[in-house]
Amino acid sequence: xxxxxxxxxxxxxxxxxxxxxxxxxxxxxxxxxxxxxxxxxxxxxxxxxxxxxxxxxxxxxxxxxxxxxxxxxxxxxxxxxxxxxxxxxxxxxxxxxxxxxxxxxxxxxxxxxxxxxxxxxxxxxxxxxxxxxxxxxxxxxxxxxxxxxxxxxxxxxxxxx
Amino acid sequence: xxxxxxxxxxxxxxxxxxxxxxxxxxxxxxxxxxxxxxxxxxxxxxxxxxxxxxxxxxxxxxxxxxxxxxxxxxxxxxxxxxxxxxxxxxxxxxxxxxxxxxxxxxxxxxxxxxxxxxxxxxxxxxxxxxxxxxxxxxxxxxxxxxxxxxxxxxxxxxxxxxxxxxxxxxxxxxxxxxxxxxxxxxxxxxxxxxxxxxxxxxxxxxxxxxxxxxxxxxxxxxxxxxxxxxxxxxxxxxxxxxxxxxxxxxxxxxxxxxxxxxxxxxxxxxxxxxxxxxxxxxxxxxx
Numbered sequence: 001x002x003x004x005x006x007x008x009x010x011x012x013x014x015x016x017x018x019x020x021x022x023x024x025x026x027x028x029x030x031x032x033x034x035x036x037x038x039x040x041x042x043x044x045x046x047x048x049x050x051x052x053x054x055x056x057x058x059x060x061x062x063x064x065x066x067x068x069x070x071x072x073x074x075x076x077x078x079x080x081x082x083x084x085x086x087x088x089x090x091x092x093x094x095x096x097x098x099x100x101x102x103x104x105x106x107x108x109x110x111x112x113x114x115x116x117x118x119x120x121x122x123x124x125x126x127x128x129x130x131x132x133x134x135x136x137x138x139x140x141x142x143x144x145x146x147x148x149x150x151x152x153x154x155x156x157x158x159x160x161x
Numbered sequence: 162x163x164x165x166x167x168x169x170x171x172x173x174x175x176x177x178x179x180x181x182x183x184x185x186x187x188x189x190x191x192x193x194x195x196x197x198x199x200x201x202x203x204x205x206x207x208x209x210x211x212x213x214x215x216x217x218x219x220x221x222x223x224x225x226x227x228x229x230x231x232x233x234x235x236x237x238x239x240x241x242x243x244x245x246x247x248x249x250x251x252x253x254x255x256x257x258x259x260x261x262x263x264x265x266x267x268x269x270x271x272x273x274x275x276x277x278x279x280x281x282x283x284x285x286x287x288x289x290x291x292x293x294x295x296x297x298x299x300x301x302x303x304x305x306x307x308x309x310x311x312x313x314x315x316x317x318x319x320x321x322x323x324x325x326x327x328x329x330x331x332x333x334x335x336x337x338x339x340x341x342x343x344x345x346x347x348x349x350x351x352x353x354x355x356x357x358x359x360x361x362x363x364x365x366x367x368x369x370x371x372x373x374x375x376x377x378x379x380x381x382x383x384x385x386x387x388x389x390x391x392x393x394x395x396x397x398x399x400x401x402x403x404x405x406x407x408x409x410x411x412x413x414x415x416x417x418x419x420x421x422x423x424x425x426x427x428x429x430x431x432x433x434x435x436x437x438x439x440x441x442x443x444x445x446x447x448x
Binding site: 002004020021022024040043044045046048051057058059060062063064065067068111115129130131132133 | 162163164165166167168169195196199200203204212214216240260263264265266267269270351352
């Protein structure tokens, strides 16, 4: 099977790679680019541990082919911090104890990052519904809700010089 | 997790996609949102040798109005349906029901056309499309044809769609003023397929039902329109007796498969309950 050449921007960096069509995006990110923050928790597209942002949308990268990303902009958890300063969602999960084993966390953060742009001022119910594509074994979700609320508040603070 | 090898094609027009289907034959499958096809390939239930990606065909996208018809591109994602002002105003049941389908990530990729073309009795759009009296525009090598949703679903994973056809658009008559509607779905958890579901579209005059469509999800080999249940209500007063008669007619039509969501008796009873809830909700929205 012929490989296809793709050009994809990952965390702002242009990547040109030849990929086999059947290569799942999650494997491309983890094995080809060594971006091992995104995880694999299932093979039925349920857990969301592989969630990344593609062209402004949360997508489960286990159910997307790398070859389909030709021309796309992909953001992974490694690209969230800006010059070492944590993004509000990272800070929120840290402050509110929104992780324990950390396996779901990269996917949770990438989903929260996009969800708060879709809905900057969500209710608790909207947060739970908006994060419903991401499973967690450790936290029971309570502190994840608080983490997202913390991030929502922080993102709405006026920027001070 | 590991899908078998295949060749990948990414045509830019519908006619290119149709030509590829003709050329590659039954070894080729159309790749839409990929949230049913890739899961099946990752489990090796399906092993097509060619995937024809239709995500880069602009003609398959967009939502517009043509007179009193809402035209929805087959590659419209579930989240686009939810967020569409046209769908919200003209076919509100679609915008609301789409929120009950899968989860946010899946809704960014999964498309209304793919949900319908898959022909899975567990999917929600088949019953919804019957209730809203949708029709589907299919393009094949000989041109286009339009087929109604009612009659499109032949069996589990089987529809009227031919191997060399691409579904291009879903046509839906805009709801008349005062139309009531509901989609009631019982499920084990958010993101799961229905144990049983019921879509209803209804209109009234005074206390009489003047129009009603009732369709069921996941209680038969394919989505089911229950005309006997509709007949129990049409031109009748809406009350506990006629609603129960409709629910009884619906449960009589059920032929569910026993699985981890429940046995035949449970699913059938839940179908009746969803019918009652959906009718009650739809009636309340009629004006």
